[in-house]
Amino acid sequence: MKEIDPDKLPQHIAIIMDGNGRWAERHAMGRVLGHRKGAESVRVVVRTCRRIGISFLTLYAFSMENWLRPKAEVRALLKLLEEYLVNEAQEMMDQNIRLMAIGNLDSLGAPVLTKLRETIARTAGNGGMVLNLALSYGGRDEIATAASRMVDDALAGKIKTADVTKEFCQRYLYTSALPDPDLLIRTGGEYRISNFLLWQMAYTEFYFTDTLWPDFREPDLMEAIAGYQQRERRFGRTSEQLRRT
16 A cells, blocks of 8 residues: 655545446446445545545535436435435544535435435534535536526625636635645546536646546555655646745
Protein backbone atom coordinates (compact mmCIF):
# COMPACT_ATOMS: atom_id res chain seq x y z
CA MET A 1 0.00 0.00 0.00
CA LYS A 2 1.26 3.46 -0.90
CA GLU A 3 2.45 5.69 1.92
CA ILE A 4 0.75 9.07 2.10
CA ASP A 5 1.72 12.29 3.84
CA PRO A 6 -0.93 13.05 6.48
CA ASP A 7 -0.01 16.75 6.27
CA LYS A 8 -0.81 16.98 2.53
CA LEU A 9 -4.22 15.37 2.34
CA PRO A 10 -6.82 16.70 -0.08
CA GLN A 11 -9.53 18.47 1.88
CA HIS A 12 -12.27 17.35 -0.50
CA ILE A 13 -12.31 14.18 -2.62
CA ALA A 14 -14.96 13.58 -5.28
CA ILE A 15 -15.47 10.15 -6.84
CA ILE A 16 -17.20 8.98 -10.01
CA MET A 17 -17.98 5.38 -9.08
CA ASP A 18 -17.91 3.69 -12.49
CA GLY A 19 -17.82 0.05 -13.49
CA ASN A 20 -20.50 -1.77 -11.50
CA GLY A 21 -22.24 -3.09 -14.62
CA ARG A 22 -19.04 -4.25 -16.31
CA TRP A 23 -17.91 -5.92 -13.09
CA ALA A 24 -21.19 -7.84 -12.99
CA GLU A 25 -20.77 -8.95 -16.61
CA ARG A 26 -17.23 -10.20 -15.97
CA HIS A 27 -18.49 -12.22 -13.03
CA ALA A 28 -21.55 -13.52 -14.89
CA MET A 29 -23.91 -11.68 -12.56
CA GLY A 30 -26.86 -9.37 -13.11
CA ARG A 31 -26.16 -5.64 -13.12
CA VAL A 32 -28.05 -5.16 -9.87
CA LEU A 33 -25.63 -7.48 -8.09
CA GLY A 34 -22.80 -5.38 -9.47
CA HIS A 35 -24.34 -2.28 -7.89
CA ARG A 36 -24.76 -4.15 -4.63
CA LYS A 37 -21.10 -5.15 -4.70
CA GLY A 38 -20.24 -1.52 -5.42
CA ALA A 39 -22.00 -0.53 -2.19
CA GLU A 40 -19.30 -2.48 -0.33
CA SER A 41 -16.67 -0.22 -1.91
CA VAL A 42 -18.66 2.81 -0.75
CA ARG A 43 -18.52 1.52 2.80
CA VAL A 44 -14.76 0.90 2.63
CA VAL A 45 -13.95 4.27 1.07
CA VAL A 46 -16.13 6.23 3.50
CA ARG A 47 -14.54 4.51 6.49
CA THR A 48 -11.03 4.99 5.15
CA CYS A 49 -11.56 8.67 4.38
CA ARG A 50 -12.93 9.23 7.85
CA ARG A 51 -10.00 7.38 9.44
CA ILE A 52 -7.23 9.20 7.60
CA GLY A 53 -8.76 12.66 8.03
CA ILE A 54 -10.50 13.64 4.79
CA SER A 55 -12.93 16.46 5.58
CA PHE A 56 -15.32 16.18 2.60
CA LEU A 57 -16.18 13.23 0.37
CA THR A 58 -18.61 13.62 -2.55
CA LEU A 59 -19.85 10.47 -4.30
CA TYR A 60 -21.57 10.57 -7.69
CA ALA A 61 -24.22 8.05 -6.73
CA PHE A 62 -27.01 8.68 -9.28
CA SER A 63 -26.83 11.04 -12.23
CA MET A 64 -29.65 12.73 -14.13
CA GLU A 65 -28.70 10.51 -17.07
CA ASN A 66 -29.14 7.38 -14.96
CA TRP A 67 -32.91 7.89 -15.21
CA LEU A 68 -32.55 6.74 -18.84
CA ARG A 69 -31.50 3.25 -17.77
CA PRO A 70 -33.97 0.31 -17.82
CA LYS A 71 -36.76 0.91 -15.32
CA ALA A 72 -35.97 -2.28 -13.39
CA GLU A 73 -32.38 -1.16 -12.88
CA VAL A 74 -33.46 2.33 -11.80
CA ARG A 75 -35.86 0.84 -9.24
CA ALA A 76 -33.10 -1.42 -7.96
CA LEU A 77 -30.67 1.49 -7.65
CA LEU A 78 -33.16 3.53 -5.64
CA LYS A 79 -33.93 0.56 -3.42
CA LEU A 80 -30.22 0.02 -2.86
CA LEU A 81 -29.83 3.68 -1.91
CA GLU A 82 -32.68 3.37 0.57
CA GLU A 83 -31.08 0.26 2.07
CA TYR A 84 -27.75 2.06 2.34
CA LEU A 85 -29.32 4.94 4.25
CA VAL A 86 -31.04 2.55 6.63
CA ASN A 87 -28.01 0.33 7.19
CA GLU A 88 -25.38 3.06 7.47
CA ALA A 89 -27.18 5.68 9.54
CA GLN A 90 -25.84 4.34 12.84
CA GLU A 91 -22.37 3.99 11.34
CA MET A 92 -22.48 7.67 10.40
CA MET A 93 -23.43 8.54 13.95
CA ASP A 94 -20.70 6.33 15.41
CA GLN A 95 -18.09 7.81 13.05
CA ASN A 96 -19.27 11.41 13.51
CA ILE A 97 -20.10 11.73 9.80
CA ARG A 98 -22.56 14.31 8.53
CA LEU A 99 -24.64 13.35 5.49
CA MET A 100 -25.48 15.89 2.80
CA ALA A 101 -27.02 15.48 -0.65
CA ILE A 102 -27.09 17.54 -3.84
CA GLY A 103 -29.18 17.27 -6.99
CA ASN A 104 -32.83 17.24 -8.00
CA LEU A 105 -33.73 15.37 -4.84
CA ASP A 106 -37.51 15.64 -5.20
CA SER A 107 -37.36 13.34 -8.22
CA LEU A 108 -36.10 10.46 -6.08
CA GLY A 109 -39.59 9.55 -4.87
CA ALA A 110 -41.13 9.50 -1.41
CA PRO A 111 -39.54 6.34 0.11
CA VAL A 112 -35.96 7.33 -0.68
CA LEU A 113 -36.47 11.05 -0.09
CA THR A 114 -38.04 10.46 3.33
CA LYS A 115 -35.17 8.25 4.47
CA LEU A 116 -32.62 10.65 3.00
CA ARG A 117 -34.08 13.63 4.84
CA GLU A 118 -34.28 11.63 8.07
CA THR A 119 -30.62 10.65 7.86
CA ILE A 120 -29.52 14.18 6.93
CA ALA A 121 -31.41 15.55 9.95
CA ARG A 122 -30.11 12.84 12.27
CA THR A 123 -26.47 13.47 11.34
CA ALA A 124 -26.67 17.26 11.05
CA GLY A 125 -24.73 17.81 14.27
CA ASN A 126 -21.82 15.57 13.32
CA GLY A 127 -18.53 17.32 12.60
CA GLY A 128 -15.99 14.63 11.80
CA MET A 129 -16.48 14.43 8.04
CA VAL A 130 -19.08 15.42 5.45
CA LEU A 131 -20.34 12.65 3.17
CA ASN A 132 -22.05 14.35 0.24
CA LEU A 133 -24.15 12.21 -2.11
CA ALA A 134 -24.85 13.51 -5.62
CA LEU A 135 -28.31 12.12 -6.40
CA SER A 136 -30.35 12.77 -9.54
CA TYR A 137 -27.52 15.21 -10.19
CA GLY A 138 -26.20 16.87 -13.32
CA GLY A 139 -23.65 19.67 -13.49
CA ARG A 140 -25.39 21.54 -16.31
CA ASP A 141 -28.71 21.23 -14.50
CA GLU A 142 -27.11 22.67 -11.36
CA ILE A 143 -25.76 25.68 -13.25
CA ALA A 144 -29.08 26.24 -15.05
CA THR A 145 -30.95 26.05 -11.73
CA ALA A 146 -28.54 28.54 -10.18
CA ALA A 147 -29.02 30.92 -13.12
CA SER A 148 -32.79 30.63 -12.84
CA ARG A 149 -32.68 31.48 -9.15
CA MET A 150 -30.46 34.49 -9.82
CA VAL A 151 -32.88 35.77 -12.47
CA ASP A 152 -35.77 35.42 -10.01
CA ASP A 153 -33.81 37.38 -7.39
CA ALA A 154 -32.87 40.03 -9.95
CA LEU A 155 -36.50 40.49 -10.99
CA ALA A 156 -37.40 40.79 -7.32
CA GLY A 157 -34.83 43.55 -6.94
CA LYS A 158 -32.62 41.52 -4.60
CA ILE A 159 -29.49 41.65 -6.77
CA LYS A 160 -27.94 43.97 -9.34
CA THR A 161 -25.75 43.23 -12.34
CA ALA A 162 -22.71 44.51 -10.49
CA ASP A 163 -23.28 41.90 -7.78
CA VAL A 164 -22.70 38.99 -10.15
CA THR A 165 -19.13 37.78 -9.63
CA LYS A 166 -17.90 34.20 -9.69
CA GLU A 167 -17.96 34.19 -5.89
CA PHE A 168 -21.53 35.46 -5.92
CA CYS A 169 -22.61 32.80 -8.45
CA GLN A 170 -21.14 30.09 -6.25
CA ARG A 171 -23.64 30.96 -3.51
CA TYR A 172 -26.45 29.69 -5.76
CA LEU A 173 -24.90 26.28 -6.40
CA TYR A 174 -25.91 23.10 -4.56
CA THR A 175 -22.38 23.00 -3.12
CA SER A 176 -22.37 26.52 -1.71
CA ALA A 177 -21.53 25.18 1.76
CA LEU A 178 -18.64 23.01 0.52
CA PRO A 179 -15.12 23.75 -0.72
CA ASP A 180 -14.32 22.80 -4.31
CA PRO A 181 -12.91 19.27 -4.75
CA ASP A 182 -9.13 19.00 -4.61
CA LEU A 183 -9.08 15.51 -6.11
CA LEU A 184 -11.42 13.72 -8.49
CA ILE A 185 -11.16 9.94 -8.74
CA ARG A 186 -12.87 8.11 -11.58
CA THR A 187 -12.83 4.32 -11.64
CA GLY A 188 -13.63 2.00 -14.53
CA GLY A 189 -11.13 3.16 -17.13
CA GLU A 190 -13.13 6.04 -18.62
CA TYR A 191 -11.54 9.48 -19.11
CA ARG A 192 -14.37 11.97 -18.79
CA ILE A 193 -16.23 13.79 -16.01
CA SER A 194 -19.76 12.93 -17.16
CA ASN A 195 -21.54 16.16 -16.21
CA PHE A 196 -20.20 16.06 -12.65
CA LEU A 197 -19.41 19.23 -10.67
CA LEU A 198 -18.62 21.19 -13.84
CA TRP A 199 -18.27 24.56 -12.09
CA GLN A 200 -16.53 23.21 -9.00
CA MET A 201 -13.73 21.28 -10.74
CA ALA A 202 -12.01 24.24 -12.42
CA TYR A 203 -8.78 23.45 -10.55
CA THR A 204 -9.37 19.91 -9.36
CA GLU A 205 -6.64 17.30 -9.85
CA PHE A 206 -7.92 14.28 -11.83
CA TYR A 207 -7.02 10.66 -11.17
CA PHE A 208 -8.27 7.91 -13.49
CA THR A 209 -7.94 4.20 -12.84
CA ASP A 210 -8.91 1.07 -14.78
CA THR A 211 -10.06 -0.56 -11.54
CA LEU A 212 -13.81 -1.18 -11.61
CA TRP A 213 -15.66 0.36 -8.68
CA PRO A 214 -16.61 -2.94 -6.94
CA ASP A 215 -12.88 -3.79 -6.81
CA PHE A 216 -11.83 -0.36 -5.51
CA ARG A 217 -10.53 -0.71 -1.96
CA GLU A 218 -8.27 1.08 0.52
CA PRO A 219 -4.98 0.47 -1.36
CA ASP A 220 -6.54 1.97 -4.50
CA LEU A 221 -7.64 5.05 -2.58
CA MET A 222 -4.19 5.45 -1.06
CA GLU A 223 -2.65 5.15 -4.54
CA ALA A 224 -4.87 7.99 -5.76
CA ILE A 225 -4.05 10.21 -2.79
CA ALA A 226 -0.32 9.48 -3.13
CA GLY A 227 -0.50 10.51 -6.78
CA TYR A 228 -2.29 13.71 -5.82
CA GLN A 229 0.43 14.52 -3.30
CA GLN A 230 3.08 14.36 -6.03
CA ARG A 231 1.44 17.15 -8.00
CA GLU A 232 2.18 20.84 -7.80
CA ARG A 233 -1.02 22.85 -7.53
CA ARG A 234 -0.20 26.28 -8.98
CA PHE A 235 -3.67 27.78 -9.62
CA GLY A 236 -2.29 29.83 -12.53
CA ARG A 237 0.92 30.88 -10.79
CA THR A 238 4.45 29.72 -11.58
CA SER A 239 6.51 27.24 -9.57
CA GLU A 240 8.88 30.07 -8.60
CA GLN A 241 6.00 32.10 -7.18
CA LEU A 242 4.91 29.13 -5.08
CA ARG A 243 8.40 28.69 -3.68
CA ARG A 244 8.40 32.31 -2.55
CA THR A 245 5.20 31.93 -0.53
